Amino acid sequence: MKKRLVSLLAMATMTASMFAACGTTDMGGEAATEEKEPATAEEIDAEAAAVDLGEDTGKVLNIYVWNEEFKSRVTDHYPNYEEVDATHGKIGDVDVVWQITENAGNAYQDNLDAALKGQADAADDDKVDIFLIEADYASKYCDTDYTMPLSDLGITSSDLADQYEYTQTIVKDGSGRVKASSWQAASAGLIYNRDIAKEVLGTEEPDEVQAAVADWSKYNETAKKVADAGYTMCSVMDTYRTYSNNVSGQWVQDGKVVVDDNIMNWVDDSMALVEDKAETTYALWGDDWAKGKYPEGKQFCYFGPAWFFNFCLDVDKEGTVANDGRWGFCEGPQSYYWGGTWICAATGTDNPNLVKDIILTMTTDQSVLKEIATADLDCVNSKTVLGELANSDEGNMDLLGGQNPYAQLAAGAEGIDLSNLSPYDQGCNEEFQNAMKNYFEGNATKEEALDLFKKAISEKYPTLTVE
Amino acid sequence: MNKKSKVVRYNKWGYIFLLPFIAVFLVFQLIPLVTTIYNSFFLHMEDGLTVVGPTFIGLKNYSTIISNGDLPKYFTNTMIMWFMGFVPQILLSLLLGAWFTDPSLKLKFQRFFKTVIYLPNLIMASAFAMLFFTLFSDMGPINDILKNLGVIKESYQFMSHVWSVRGLVATMNCLMWFGNTTILLMAGMLGIDPALFEAAQVDGATATQIFYKITLPLLKPILIYVMITSLIGGLQMFDVPQILTNKTGDPMRTSMTLIMYLNKNLSVGSRNYGFAGALSVFMFILTGVLSLIVFKVTGKDDKDGR
Numbered sequence: 001m002k003k004r005l006v007s008l009l010a011m012a013t014m015t016a017s018m019f020a021a022c023g024t025t026d027m028g029g030e031a032a033t034e035e036k037e038p039a040t041a042e043e044i045d046a047e048a049a050a051v052d053l054g055e056d057t058g059k060v061l062n063i064y065v066w067n068e069e070f071k072s073r074v075t076d077h078y079p080n081y082e083e084v085d086a087t088h089g090k091i092g093d094v095d096v097v098w099q100i101t102e103n104a105g106n107a108y109q110d111n112l113d114a115a116l117k118g119q120a121d122a123a124d125d126d127k128v129d130i131f132l133i134e135a136d137y138a139s140k141y142c143d144t145d146y147t148m149p150l151s152d153l154g155i156t157s158s159d160l161a162d163q164y165e166y167t168q169t170i171v172k173d174g175s176g177r178v179k180a181s182s183w184q185a186a187s188a189g190l191i192y193n194r195d196i197a198k199e200v201l202g203t204e205e206p207d208e209v210q211a212a213v214a215d216w217s218k219y220n221e222t223a224k225k226v227a228d229a230g231y232t233m234c235s236v237m238d239t240y241r242t243y244s245n246n247v248s249g250q251w252v253q254d255g256k257v258v259v260d261d262n263i264m265n266w267v268d269d270s271m272a273l274v275e276d277k278a279e280t281t282y283a284l285w286g287d288d289w290a291k292g293k294y295p296e297g298k299q300f301c302y303f304g305p306a307w308f309f310n311f312c313l314d315v316d317k318e319g320t321v322a323n324d325g326r327w328g329f330c331e332g333p334q335s336y337y338w339g340g341t342w343i344c345a346a347t348g349t350d351n352p353n354l355v356k357d358i359i360l361t362m363t364t365d366q367s368v369l370k371e372i373a374t375a376d377l378d379c380v381n382s383k384t385v386l387g388e389l390a391n392s393d394e395g396n397m398d399l400l401g402g403q404n405p406y407a408q409l410a411a412g413a414e415g416i417d418l419s420n421l422s423p424y425d426q427g428c429n430e431e432f433q434n435a436m437k438n439y440f441e442g443n444a445t446k447e448e449a450l451d452l453f454k455k456a457i458s459e460k461y462p463t464l465t466v467e
Numbered sequence: 468m469n470k471k472s473k474v475v476r477y478n479k480w481g482y483i484f485l486l487p488f489i490a491v492f493l494v495f496q497l498i499p500l501v502t503t504i505y506n507s508f509f510l511h512m513e514d515g516l517t518v519v520g521p522t523f524i525g526l527k528n529y530s531t532i533i534s535n536g537d538l539p540k541y542f543t544n545t546m547i548m549w550f551m552g553f554v555p556q557i558l559l560s561l562l563l564g565a566w567f568t569d570p571s572l573k574l575k576f577q578r579f580f581k582t583v584i585y586l587p588n589l590i591m592a593s594a595f596a597m598l599f600f601t602l603f604s605d606m607g608p609i610n611d612i613l614k615n616l617g618v619i620k621e622s623y624q625f626m627s628h629v630w631s632v633r634g635l636v637a638t639m640n641c642l643m644w645f646g647n648t649t650i651l652l653m654a655g656m657l658g659i660d661p662a663l664f665e666a667a668q669v670d671g672a673t674a675t676q677i678f679y680k681i682t683l684p685l686l687k688p689i690l691i692y693v694m695i696t697s698l699i700g701g702l703q704m705f706d707v708p709q710i711l712t713n714k715t716g717d718p719m720r721t722s723m724t725l726i727m728y729l730n731k732n733l734s735v736g737s738r739n740y741g742f743a744g745a746l747s748v749f750m751f752i753l754t755g756v757l758s759l760i761v762f763k764v765t766g767k768d769d770k771d772g773r
Contacts, residue, residue: 441627443718463738
């Protein structure tokens with residue numbers, strides 16, 4: 001018996017220690033959160049003008065990214081960049097090293113966090129010089145000293161004047177200093193199937209379709225018509241971002257999670273539409289969700305920004321609505337944005353002049369931005385360039401049946417209000433949608449689903465309170 | 468004298484051969500185990516770049532786990548899904564094992580079939596779960612077939628109903644592991660002295676009688692082994708439901724297992740080291756206790772002191 005006990009214990013030890021290993025990662029260091037006094041634009045500009053960056057001493061430029069997008073933008077559009085191999089390049093004498101870590105499962109942020117925490121002690125050649133961030137977790141990095149204010153690089157507000165304001169609001173720290181810059185304006189709208197619009201609404205013209213979905217009550221009426229004709233609008237998850245971008249307060253206020261009224265509107269509107277079979281509950285990017293890209297999917301619309309046109313509608317596949325050029329684009333019920341990538345300079349970089357030049361060239365140089373817009377079909381962060389595109393045939397898109405969406409995209413970008421962003425948005429949005437799916441599918445009451453959301457948040461962000 | 472020193476020298480080699488194992492065991496198992504228990508007494512968590520702790524808080528993590536009532540729920544989920552998969556799995560394995568080892572059946576292509584039934588185990592669990600997710604999605608092939616056959620009119624949402632999700636998880640686990648179990652049971656069956664079968668046949672026993680009166684009792688040690696390993700594996704069930712339900716354990720967390728719960732507290736954005744440590748200790752105890760129970764119950768009338 002004793003022997004058995006021993007072997008049992010050994011067995012249990014081995015199995016238990018398999019997951020025990022997860023709990024022992026040792027992470028040291030406190031996050032340095034700086035509390036600078038709010039500064040006016042003039043003060044910040046004066047600081048920027050006074051900056052003397054000195055000579056670059058670094059031989060290696062480390063760029064932290066999660067995919068190939070920025071690399072290909074730099075390769076194609078940054079002057080003097082020479083590609084060496086898949087993760088290396090050269091700008092003059094400086095070696096460029098691309099530290100590419102997948103975004104999935106938070107791997108990119110984990111890797112970046114570890115690098116930033118070790119920045120002070122890292123060898124010169126290993127220091128992070130540039131890293132990229134997305135809107136959902138922008139404030140996580142912009143609110144810390146790990147990210148340099150652009151003014152410390154000598155970039156003034158007049159350098160950034162042609163950018164859309166929301167792309168700067170999102171990356172301002174508590175003192176009002178802009179901490180990152182983007183070449184994209186990811187304003188989004190409603191992408192509708194022209195054939196279904198013609199059948200149900202009697203028109204496929206963007207302006208007239210826009211009138212039918214101009215606000216949520218009109219949208220809901222149209223949805224009922226669409227459902228009666230045997231189609232669905234889209235998934236409730238498609239409309240979520242439009243509601244969540246137009247909230248009256250942040251997800252987290254004084255360390256407490258607050259569910260905004262507009263988010264609850266999403267819940268109630270969506271439930272009504274799900275009950276009428278006007279909307280589905282499919283998760284974004286799933287197979288069921290993707291069926292709407294084909295005429296057989298019988299789906300009226302998707303919600304998405306400019307990058308959605310090219311990357312998400314399977315335009316190259318035979319038989320898709322996009323391939324036939326039968327999508328149309330209008331602003332939809334409310335302005336919102338989705339995604340976009342920002343360039344940050346890491347504190348402690350030893351190549352400040354080069355970093356400054358990359359940021360300025362890639363995000364403010366109008367000729368480069370025009371190139372990006374026409375070659376890569378990005379909706380770029382320049383009022384001038386978008387204005388030019390809106391008034392020229394260069395902006396016409398085949399997959400939209402020749403429609404030029406830039407006027408709507410530019411109008412949308414002007415209307416975006418991002419004052420209610422918080423560092424917890426990604427987790428809160430994701431968990432809220434997951435929890436509410438149970439309510440929509442009849443597996444829980446609204447209260448139960450809300451409780452589930454709170455529980456999930458307390459697990460994901462243990463430092464927050466939910467009650 | 469001479470003889471004695473020789474024994475000592477052999478002993479030395481024994482220890483030397485053990486060294487690599489002990490080193491690996493210490494570094495990768497014992498030290499993590501001890502530090503996990505140590506961590507469980509601290510308040511230590513991270514939100515992104517914010518770090519709280521570590522502060523010593525004694526048994527508070529443990530009392531939180533006991534009081535919030537999540538542990539029994541996810542334990543029940545885990546056990547239900549394990550049981551739903553284990554029962555068909557062991558029945559299937561016994562049947563296949565009995566067929567394969569029965570000399571009177573003279574089954575052909577045995578090697579081929581043994582390979583085939585083992586194959587599902589070679590697929591990564593996550594890939595397998597992805598496959599099932601696609602197969603059973605609302606517009607997936609299974610729903611298409613059922614609709615075309617006229618069994619259902621509208622797509623059945625497999626992922627939105629408690630028992631269909633649990634059933635799918637159980638089916639996958641069963642499919643993945645029955646080949647492995649069959650091979651273990653066959654080894655056990657082949658280890659039984661053929662003279663016993665012959666004697667029984669001479670005495671006029673039927674195949675059913677032989678199976679129940681001879682094969683099963685003599686197979687007990689292997690059955691216990693299979694049960695315990697499966698139970699421990701079942702408690703650690705993670706990848707299949709995690710992928711199938713997209714991390715949520717939906718609907719309403721009825722398919723969330725213990726390890727998925729642990730993962731919730733120690734993954735993207737959330738690193739609640741202390742709490743997760745305490746959770747791990749609970750599971751450690753749970754695994755030990757369950758294994759002991761299975762061992763005691765099934766080994767009760769085992770008199771020959773194996």
